[in-house]
Amino acid sequence: MKLTIQVNEGPYQHQSADTAYFFAKAAIEKGHEIFRIFFYHDGVNNGTRLTTPPQDDRNIVKRWSELAQAHNIDMVVCVAAAQRRGIVDDGEAQRNGKDATNIAPGFRISGLGQLIEGGVQSDRLIVFGD
Amino acid sequence: MSETKKMMYINRRAPYGTIYAWESLEVVLIGAAFEQDVSMAFMDDGVYQLVKGQNTTGIGMKNFSPTYAALGDYEVNQIYVEKESLEERGLTLDDLQHLVWEDEDEDYAEKDSIRLVTRTEMADVLAEQDVLFNF
Numbered sequence: 001m002k003l004t005i006q007v008n009e010g011p012y013q014h015q016s017a018d019t020a021y022f023f024a025k026a027a028i029e030k031g032h033e034i035f036r037i038f039f040y041h042d043g044v045n046n047g048t049r050l051t052t053p054p055q056d057d058r059n060i061v062k063r064w065s066e067l068a069q070a071h072n073i074d075m076v077v078c079v080a081a082a083q084r085r086g087i088v089d090d091g092e093a094q095r096n097g098k099d100a101t102n103i104a105p106g107f108r109i110s111g112l113g114q115l116i117e118g119g120v121q122s123d124r125l126i127v128f129g130d
Numbered sequence: 131m132s133e134t135k136k137m138m139y140i141n142r143r144a145p146y147g148t149i150y151a152w153e154s155l156e157v158v159l160i161g162a163a164f165e166q167d168v169s170m171a172f173m174d175d176g177v178y179q180l181v182k183g184q185n186t187t188g189i190g191m192k193n194f195s196p197t198y199a200a201l202g203d204y205e206v207n208q209i210y211v212e213k214e215s216l217e218e219r220g221l222t223l224d225d226l227q228h229l230v231w232e233d234e235d236e237d238y239a240e241k242d243s244i245r246l247v248t249r250t251e252m253a254d255v256l257a258e259q260d261v262l263f264n265f
Contacts, residue, residue: 006263040153041149080153081153112157113160113161116161119135119137120135127262127263
């Protein structure tokens, strides 16, 4: 089955960031295709490479990056939500005159249309959040 | 994308206090360009999103409620409001904005966008959808 996953909550604050990751991983292991993972609301904070969790805790961002790399998954951070919350890539830094970037490997910033497209193109849209 | 799907945006939260309602509306407005069969549902505290006469001066937030009145222009005109959710909060349809759309096929006649449904009917409407966006 072709799946799009939407993550609506931030890492560490809310378990849905973990649950979405485990779901994605399990789905791939079962042979399903992940069309896209879309990060929205505070979920965009899953995509900052500047996160530094304690050493004895899981590294949620790194885990996403590794999953994306291992399985060539399209991971999209919503641009409008990212701008509000300070998730920045090179293009956004240039456009908005910011002095730094923080997007993690494997993530890209794009528009809400990517979420709608995921809903249209996939067999299931699965939302993780409150 | 040739395929047309029935897509519903479910709104369950109060308009302020969290950003879910506003960012949900942003998805609806963008999604309107995709020529899908779009509808919205308002239930639980989500019915407060449609209450008329909102004034956010005291909380320093943008009052985005006028945007709901523009939904008809985006061809988002199937807006389901759950009756029990209104009643549980002491609200009636009269407390909500009067949302309308213009029917091109009937000489731009103005029609109501809001459909008041019971909790049971809402379950049926949800079951008919291909894609549910839950906010």
